[in-house]
Amino acid sequence: MPLHPQVKVVLDLMEKAGPPMHHLSPQQAREQILAMRATKGDPEPVGKVEDRVIKAATGDIPIRIYTPNGRGPFPILVYFHGGGWVVGSVDTVDASCRAFTNLANCVTVSVEYRLAPEHKFPEPLDDCYAATRWTALNAASFHGDPARIAVGGESAGANLAAAVALMVQERGAPSLVHQLLLYPVTNHASDLPSHKANATGYFLTTEMMGWFWNHYLRNEADSENPLASPLRAKRLQGLVPATIYTAEFDPLRDEGAAYATKLREAGIAVEYKCYEGLIHGFMGMAKVVDPAKKALADAGAALRKALA
Numbered sequence: 001m002p003l004h005p006q007v008k009v010v011l012d013l014m015e016k017a018g019p020p021m022h023h024l025s026p027q028q029a030r031e032q033i034l035a036m037r038a039t040k041g042d043p044e045p046v047g048k049v050e051d052r053v054i055k056a057a058t059g060d061i062p063i064r065i066y067t068p069n070g071r072g073p074f075p076i077l078v079y080f081h082g083g084g085w086v087v088g089s090v091d092t093v094d095a096s097c098r099a100f101t102n103l104a105n106c107v108t109v110s111v112e113y114r115l116a117p118e119h120k121f122p123e124p125l126d127d128c129y130a131a132t133r134w135t136a137l138n139a140a141s142f143h144g145d146p147a148r149i150a151v152g153g154e155s156a157g158a159n160l161a162a163a164v165a166l167m168v169q170e171r172g173a174p175s176l177v178h179q180l181l182l183y184p185v186t187n188h189a190s191d192l193p194s195h196k197a198n199a200t201g202y203f204l205t206t207e208m209m210g211w212f213w214n215h216y217l218r219n220e221a222d223s224e225n226p227l228a229s230p231l232r233a234k235r236l237q238g239l240v241p242a243t244i245y246t247a248e249f250d251p252l253r254d255e256g257a258a259y260a261t262k263l264r265e266a267g268i269a270v271e272y273k274c275y276e277g278l279i280h281g282f283m284g285m286a287k288v289v290d291p292a293k294k295a296l297a298d299a300g301a302a303l304r305k306a307l308a
Contacts, residue, residue, distance in 0.1 A: 003202075003249055004277035006289040011279070014203055022211035026086050026117060033087045044098040050142070056130035058123070062112035063131060064090045065142050066101040072143030075106045075150070075307035077180070078132045078164075082155030082281070084185075084212030085116045085124050093154065096283050096296070100152075103300025106307055107144045109135050113160070117215040121222050128160045129167050136174030148307050150240075152180030154283055155204075155252070156212065159185040162230040162259070169238050178306035180299060181244045183280050184256050187231040188213055188223035192254035202249040204280035209251060231259050236266035243271045243302045245295060247278040271302055 017036050021029040047069040053060050068074060077100055081093040090097075090110040097108045113127035132151060139146040153161040158181040165179045190206050199206040217223055226233035242263055246256040253274060260272035275282065275295050282292040283299070 001248060001276035003279070004289060004291055007249075007277065007279055007282075007285070010285055010288060011201075011203060020205065020208060021084075021087065022205075022208045026115075026215065030087045030115075033083060033092060034089070043094060044102065046098050046101045054131065054134045054138075056127070056134060058114075058126045058130050061127050061131050061134075062090070064094075064097070064110040064112070066097050066108040066110070067143060068101050068105050068107070070105070072107070073139070073145040074143055075104070075148035076135060076139060076144040076146075077101075077104065077106050077108045077303060077307075078128075078135050078149060078151045079108055079110045080113065080128050080151070080153035080157035080160040081110065082153065082157045083115075084209070085121075085156045085216040086212055087115070088157075092284070093157075095287070096154070099286070099296055100300055100303060103297065104304040104307060106150075106303065107142055120218045121216050121225075121228050124216075125160055125163050125167075125227060129164050132164050132168075132176075133174050147175065149174065149176050150178035150180055150303060150307060151176060152182070152303070153184075154182045155280065156185050156216075158182050159228075159230065162186065163227045165239055166227060166230060166233055168240075176240045178240055178303070179242045180303055180306075181242055181256070181259070182283055182299065183246050183250055183252055184230075184244065184259065185209075185252060186255045186259040187229045188217070189229075190251070192258065194254040195251045198249050198251045198253065202251075202279040204251060206251050231255060231262065236263055236268060239263065239266070239268050241269040241306065243299065243306065245272075245299060246274045247280055247282055248274060248276045249278065250280040252280060273298070
């Protein structure tokens with residue numbers, strides 16, 4: 001299928017926003033992505049939005065809690081923003097978190113984990129695991145149900161969600177019921193066909209992914225660690241079910257598909273879909289790209305079902 005015409009409009013606007021991120025310093029890239037974020041105009045209303053700072057062994061971690069209307073206890077989605085572990089924040093996924101809160105009738109806990117290169121692997125992941133554990137232990141404080149917790153994220157955030165699920169499998173706590181992985185990063189190697197077919201021209205590029213990885217990892221050995229590259233995990237049995245969505249024109253498409261296949265081979269229930277005509281980051285385009293809006297609704301419905 002050709003690139004969706006509404007996506008082409010978004011790409012043209014992105015091109016005018018400034019140089020590619022991998023030509024900038026991390027701080028310049030953060031400022032650019034914040035200016036580009038799709039959360040423009042009036043935000044989608046939810047029952048309540050609360051910013052907190054939680055205490056963890058890794059230090060103070062800011063979180064944003066979205067609560068739906070109605071009476072709890074509600075199921076919980078712990079959500080990690082994308083941005084290659086270098087850029088992004090709870091603000092850049094505000095629209096997605098509001099949508100999931102309403103679509104899945106869940107509390108969404110959005111995590112402001114520390115960013116690379118100031119904080120390299122595994123520090124951002126340590127924050128995400130600590131925030132997930134805190135959520136389970138403190139669910140009652142925000143009308144959440146600790147027996148119904150999912151982790152999720154976009155891109156690098158989906159990488160972190162997958163890694164948190166692996167940590168839970170290994171450590172036995174906290175209890176999870178699902179992982180929502182939206183166009184996930186699953187492997188340091190850029191050797192699958194989509195990395196070549198979609199290397200340039202569709203917002204995220206293979207070169208940009210190299211820039212992100214170089215900022216995130218401490219050394220080459222980290223690239224082999226399944227908590228950085230979940231596709232390299234040798235034992236997947238016992239992981240929670242997954243919903244994995246990818247985009248046709250995304251260099252990460254095939255590694256997301258490969259992770260879905262590997263989970264299925266390990267006996268894990270997986271809902272996988274590749275959205276034709278879309279590019280990386282499509283969840284943030286739901287306000288202006290019709291099939292992205294449909295994908296967001298699909299993800300919300302899958303999450304609602306998983307948390308039921």
